[in-house]
Amino acid sequence: MVDATPPLIEFRKVSRIYGTGEAEVRALDGVDLQICRGEFVAIMGPSGSGKSTAMNIIGCLDRPSAGDYLFEGTPVQDLSPDALALLRRHYLGFVFQGFNLLPRSSAQENVELPMIYKGLPAAERIARARSALAKVGLDGREHHQPSQLSGGQQQRVAIARALAGDPMVILADEPTGNLDSHRSHEILLLLQELNRKDGITIVMVTHEPDIAAYAKRLVIFTDGKIVKDEPVTAAATETAAEAV
Amino acid sequence: MLLEAIRLALRSIFRNKLRSFLTILGVVIGVAAVIAMVTVGQGSSAQVSASVESLGSDVLVIRPGQRGFGPPSGGTPVRRFNLRDADALAELTRLRAVAPQATSSETVVYGNANTSTSITGTNEAWAEISGWTFASGRNLTANEARSGAAVCVIGQTVREKLFGAADPVGQQIRVKAIACQVVGLLEEKGAGSFGQDQDDIVVMPIRLVQRRLNGNDDVSTIQAAVADNVPTEAAIAQIEDLMRERRKIGFGQEDDFSVTDMKELASMLNSVNSVLSGMLSSVAAVSLLVGGIGIMNIMLVSVTERTREIGIRLAIGATGRQVLTQFLVEAVVLSLMGGVIGILVGLALAWGAGVFMAIPFTPSAPVIALAFCFSAVVGVVFGYFPARRAAQMDPIEALRHQ
Known part of the structure; x- marks a missing residue:
């Protein structure tokens, strides 16, 4: 990188070790990784390869056992849980495989949630939640509860919720794992659009090559190490399919 | 937040x-x-x-029989007081006023209305000792108390039951065979220490109650007010000395009467x-x-x-x-x-x-x-x-x- 500005996300020899002694498991083993602003990165790998662990660390939900994690050039591995919560609140948006919406709250209330923690006034919250829902194509469904929405719609609410916090990065953990191929396509087009038009950096974990094909860059993990890191091409996703 | x-x-x-x-x-x-x-x-x-305030804070109540709440000890019937006991007490220097009481429970009639109430026979000192004031009319006079005149003072509850809102003073009410003129109406006092209605009362001269209602000379209790600047204990001692002498209680014998200090009771x-x-x-x-x-x-x-x-x-x-x-x-x-x-x-x-x-x-x-x-x-x-x-x-x- 010749660029003067530091990468948005930087791993320097990051390891994450669970257990001790003989039961020790190295989920991540000295990983180096740089992700810059505006990238759309797909992370693939077999289960147990460390891709979810990497995602948790990128998302400031977990901390490395060794090595440095720099977010915008600032080391975050030694921050307190509350400081990490503030980082998540202001810079990160999460989209989960299981949607993870609050079940008995309306779409609108779910989207407002991060803004409540940001301390935005109610009027602004409502307006921003509306526009976030409109952006994901859910205008008119503000007052539906998650149980009244289809899986694809629920995932759109989750994306709207991630957007409402005005994040620099959206972290999507198997965002289409619970959806059929048609809805998956819609969700990925939406993510692509957010990446292209709004310049939001997207990091997505998936185990399906055709989903990864929507990204611009593909990173493949095996046994806690990065085994491949290249721009997305048809050939790349095919070899990835073989690897997985 | x-x-x-x-x-x-x-x-x-x-x-x-x-x-x-x-x-x-x-x-x-x-x-x-x-x-x-x-x-x-x-x-x-x-x-x-x-x-206690309505009783007056310096009131002593003298009752026949030994102190205590149990049944009277077998054999010896309680010796009653009479009016001469009250007169003797009234002479004591450490007492300000003495009011003997004889009580009865009767039906009181006025026109078509009647009510069952408690009748207290006493003298003119009673109102001041027990802290009663008058809403209208007057207290019994000393003469009426002495002679047993057919007059009475009634409480608010009795007034309400017999006269409604009307002024009872000057009216005649009937108790058994006595036609009795109402001369005074008491101010309301409310419920007493044990929840009884203190205003459900008719007060008459004691001789009238003794002769015409009870048919005896008994005085059931005597209320006394302690004189100003006299310690209550001193007044009680004086009463006890006098009553023991009058009732001929020998040295070493138990009192057959009791003196209760209302403050102590309260x-x-x-x-x-x-x-x-x-x-x-x-x-x-x-x-x-x-x-x-x-x-x-x-x-x-x-x-x-x-x-x-x-x-x-x-x-x-x-x-x-x-x-x-x-x-x-x-x-x-x-x-x-x-x-x-x-x-x-x-x-x-x-x-x-x-x-x-x-x-x-x-x-x-x-x-x-x-x-x-x-x-x-x-x-x-x-x-x-x-x-x-x-x-x-x-x-x-x-x-x-x-």
Whole structure:
């Protein structure tokens, strides 16, 4: 990188070790990784390869056992849980495989949630939640509860919720794992659009090559190490399919 | 943020109405019991002091028979007092006034109306000793008392039953065969120390009651007022000396009469009162403790049930402190609801008991405020542990929780 500005996300020899002694498991083993602003990165790998662990660390939900994690050039591995919560609140948006919406709250209330923690006034919250829902194509469904929405719609609410916090990065953990191929396509087009038009950096974990094909860059993990890191091409996703 | 937390707490409380209700029941019962006990206790001690004041604070009551509440000891019938005893007492220097009393219970008739009431025969000193004042008319005169004239003074309850709102002074009422002119109407006094209606009374000259109603010369009790600047004990000693002499009680023999100091009686009643309500209140406080543990239990269950929700909140940027606040506020709102319901129930109970036992209803603002604060404290104390458990969750574990 010749660029003067530091990468948005930087791993320097990051390891994450669970257990001790003989039961020790190295989920991540000295990983180096740089992700810059505006990238759309797909992370693939077999289960147990460390891709979810990497995602948790990128998302400031977990901390490395060794090595440095720099977010915008600032080391975050030694921050307190509350400081990490503030980082998540202001810079990160999460989209989960299981949607993870609050079940008995309306779409609108779910989207407002991060803004409540940001301390935005109610009027602004409502307006921003509306526009976030409109952006994901859910205008008119503000007052539906998650149980009244289809899986694809629920995932759109989750994306709207991630957007409402005005994040620099959206972290999507198997965002289409619970959806059929048609809805998956819609969700990925939406993510692509957010990446292209709004310049939001997207990091997505998936185990399906055709989903990864929507990204611009593909990173493949095996046994806690990065085994491949290249721009997305048809050939790349095919070899990835073989690897997985 | 706090407002949001309260709104959120109310939502989660009302989502599970039955469970929330059962959770706060312990606090409701505890607070209601404390409020009811304290309110009834204060009401009855207010009543005791009021009735002592209405008796006059320096009143001694002299009764035949030995002191004590048991049945009279077998064999020896109680020797009654008579009017000469009262006259002799009236000569004593340490007494200001003496009023002998003979009582009877009769039906009193005026026109078509009648009521059954207690008749007190006494003399003119009675009103001043017992602290009665007149709403209209006048007291008995010394002459009427001496001669046993057919006149009477009536209380407010009797007036209401016989005359309604009309002025009874100057009217004739009938008691057995006596036609008796009403010369005075007493001011209302309210309920007495034991809940009896003090205004349900007709007062007549003592000789009239003795001759025409009771048919004997007996005096049932004698009330005496201690003279100014005389210690009560000195007056009691003087009375005892005189009565022992008059009743020829030998050296070393027990008195066959008793002298009761009303102040002493009142303070005894009050201390019994406060011991009782203190004991009952501490039982109630135990119930509050149990109620608090109930809240803690349900909050722990709620935290476990909502593990995933907590994970979501942490992931989107809630700090541990914000999660702690949310659950703590929920516990405090729950127990405050219990406290408020408990206060209302307790006041209602105290009011009902007051009506039933004729005790004044005296809700006390400090006690209510204390109960309110105490239930908030219960919420904080017993809500803290579950809330802290929620706040210290690991977001990854919490999100994985099904």
